Amino acid sequence: MKPTISVIVPVYNVEAYLSDCLDSIVNQTYQNLQIILVDDGSTDKSGAICDEYKEKDSRVHVIHKKNGGQAEARNVGLTCANGDYVSFIDSDDFIHPKTYELLLTYAEAEKHMKQVNLHESPHTLIKDIGTGKQQLVEIAKAFSKNVKLLI
Numbered sequence: 001m002k003p004t005i006s007v008i009v010p011v012y013n014v015e016a017y018l019s020d021c022l023d024s025i026v027n028q029t030y031q032n033l034q035i036i037l038v039d040d041g042s043t044d045k046s047g048a049i050c051d052e053y054k055e056k057d058s059r060v061h062v063i064h065k066k067n068g069g070q071a072e073a074r075n076v077g078l079t080c081a082n083g084d085y086v087s088f089i090d091s092d093d094f095i096h097p098k099t100y101e102l103l104l105t106y107a108e109a110e111k112h113m114k115q116v117n118l119h120e121s122p123h124t125l126i127k128d129i130g131t132g133k134q135q136l137v138e139i140a141k142a143f144s145k146n147v148k149l150l151i
């Protein structure tokens with residue numbers, strides 16, 4: 001069975017950006033997501049937008065609560081999360097369509113990784129991981145100077 005990623009999005013008065021954010025999540029190439037939208041007492045149309053996405057996509061769960069701030073909204077989302085992994089996305093941001101596919105590939109491969117320093121041996125790194133695994137190189141460059149990559 002594929003691992004589930006719980007994606008928690010605290011929402012507060014972001015109606016101008018929220019659809020772009022949610023579209024970037026629901027349209028991920030990796031689809032096994034639990035999407036938790038925590039409407040933190042929005043006074044604009046953000047709560048209604050959350051409800052629209054819930055109606056369109058069964059992976060979306062919406063919690064409406066009194067305003068308590070982003071940290072509290074994240075914690076409320078965590079109480080509902082049941083995925084193997086958890087991700088937080090700010091409601092005024094959007095992510096690349098392959099974000100979770102690439103991150104999950106990297107995370108799941110970690111058991112078979114070794115430490116490699118990109119700054120000291122980028123050519124060795126590419127040779128070591130072989131063809132077809134260039135995604136891991138992109139992840140490595142994006143997330144760390146010292147990364148673990150599958151050999």
